[in-house]
Amino acid sequence: MTRLKPSLLSNPPLSTFFSSQTLYSHFKINVPQTLLNVLIVVFERHRGSFPLKHLLSKMFVIGVLILVLSGFEVGPARAFDLGSTVQAHGFLTQGYFLTTENRIFGTSDEGGSFDYIEAGLNGSWAPMSDLRLAGQVLFRRAGKGHEHDVELDFGLVDYTVLSTADYRLGVRLGRVKIPFGFYNETRDVLFTRPTILLPQSIYADAQRDLSLSADGGLVYGEYQNNWGNLTFELGMGIPRGKSVDTELGILGSDWPGRTDSKRSYVGRLGYDMLGGKYRVALSSAWVDTRYQPDRLPPDDLSSGKDIFTPIIISAQYNLEKLSLTTEYALRSVKDSGFGEGFDKDIVGESYYLQAEYRFDDHWQAVVRYDVFYSDRKDRNGRKFEALFNSPAHTQFAKDWTIGIRYHLNQSFLVAAEYHAIDGTAWIVPLQDNANLSTLNRYWNLFTLAVGYRF
C-alpha cells in the first residue's frame, strides 16, 4: 500500500485552532487563551533541573492557577443546522519526575525534572451521519531528544458502511491510531490513563513512536446482542519508525544509518459483557522496521530487518468503586541481516496486575505490579550480560506502583504516584542516560502531574 501524499498529513494551520475568538464564538469554550498561554510560558521557562526547595513555590503557583481556572466550565459544542457537528477538544498536562537513580524525562535525578508536557488539540467534523473527519495535533516535551515535538497524531476520514442497532461496519483512512490493549489509543491523555506513567511493560514510552499511529487504513466492526458487545479492528499501514528512539529501541544505540517502517498490520478483537462490567481483548500486530545503513561495516551495521509480533491479552472487571485490570503480552522479536551479534530471535514477556478504587467523585487510588522481561529465556539478564558485556538489569523491570488522583472538576485533575522499580529495561539508552554503566538496578520514582482538558 503506497503512502498517502504528504499534503494530507501536514499539520493544519495552528492559528485556526488557537484563536480564542474562534474558540469562543464557534465552540463556546470558556478558556481564556491568554491564561493558557501564560501556563505554557511559565513552564517553558523552567527547563532542566530544579533544586528541590523551589518545588514548593512551583506547586503553589500551579495550585493557585488550578483554583482560578477551575471556575471555568465547558459549554456545549454547537451543532450546525445541516445535521453536521463540529467538536473540538484538547488537553494539557504538566508533569514532574523525581528519581533516586537513573534519569527519566530529563535530569530527574538532580532535584527533579519538569521536562514533561503533553498537549493536544483535536477536531472532529461530521458533514453527514456516515462520514466524519477528525484530526489531532500533539505537542510533547519529554526530556532529551524530545524538547519540542510537534506531530500530527491522527488525521483521518471515517466512513460507516453499515449501521443498525445491532451491527456496525466501517473504515478509517489516513493517519489512524493503532489499536492495541486497553490504553494505547489514548496513551497521551492523562485523563484516560490509570496512572501518570502507563504500565511500561506493555506501553513502553521508549517505543512510543512505533505504537502511536500509522498511515494507512483500518476496518472496524461491531456486533451487539443480549450477551454483550463484540468489536474488531483490522489495520494495515506504515507506522512512524523513523525516529532515533525506534533505532535505540531496536539496536540499543545510535548507529550512523536510519530506521524506517514498512507496511505493518494490527488487529484487535474485543468483547464487553453486561455494559462493560467484564471486558476482554486480544490484540496482535506484525510490525516491520528496516535499517538503512549509511556506511559500510564495520563502521555501520548491515541493512537489517526487525519483525516485531506482539500478542496481548487484556481483561478488566468493573464495579462501582473497584476496577481490576490485567494485561499479558508475549513479544516476539526477530532481527535478521544486521550482522553477527545483532541478529536475534527472542520472545519477551510482559504483564501487569492493577487495582483502581474510586472513593467518590473526586478521589481515586491505584495499585499496580508491572513486570517486563526482554527475553523469556533470560529473565535475569545474565545470558545477555555474558554475551554483550552490558548490565543484566537492563533486560528486565519489575515495578510496584501506588498512586492517587484528585478530580477537582470535570476539567482538572491532579495525580501523584510512587514507583519502586527493580531493573532498568525502561530506560532509553543514550537520550537521557548517556552512559549505560551509570545505571542503577534499584531505583524509585516519584511523579506529580496536573492535567487540564476541554
Add this chain to the structure above:
Amino acid sequence: MIKRYLKRLIIVLAYYLIGVLFPCAVAMPAENRPVVIVNSETVSKLLLSQNALSAIFGMRLRKWEDGSPIKVFVLPDDNLLHVEFSKYILHVFPYQLRAAWDRLVFSGTGEEPVKVMSEQQMRDLVGSTPGAIGYLRGSMIDDTVKAIAFE
C-alpha cells in the same frame, strides 16, 4: 398535642413501612425518575431496544433507521439525574460512559454527546433539535419532547 404527635408518628411509621415494602415508591417518585426523551416532531420511533439505547448513548450508533443523524444530549457527569439514567436505564456507571466517550474523542474514532447544563436546557435542545435524544425527569416533559419506551 399528644394526639397530633401520635398522628405524625403513625404517618412517619407508615411511610417507613411502605419504604421497606415498596422502596421505589418512596425513594424515587415516578415523576422524578429519568425518562428517555426524543424530539417529538422528527423522531417517529416509539420503542428502542436496550442494544440500540446502549449504542446511541455510547455514540456508536449515529443515525436513525431513516438515515437522519441522531443528536445525543446529556447532563454533566456528576448530575444526579445523569447518574440515575446511567445506572438504572443504561446499566453502566457514569465513569464507564465517560471512559468510553473519552476513548472515542481522543483516538479520533468518534465524538462525545453534547453536554447541557440544566434539565431546562435539555428539554429546550431536545425539543428543538431534529433527531435529538436525551433524558429528563418525567414531570418536566412537554409537547416538544416525547418519552420513548425501551425493552
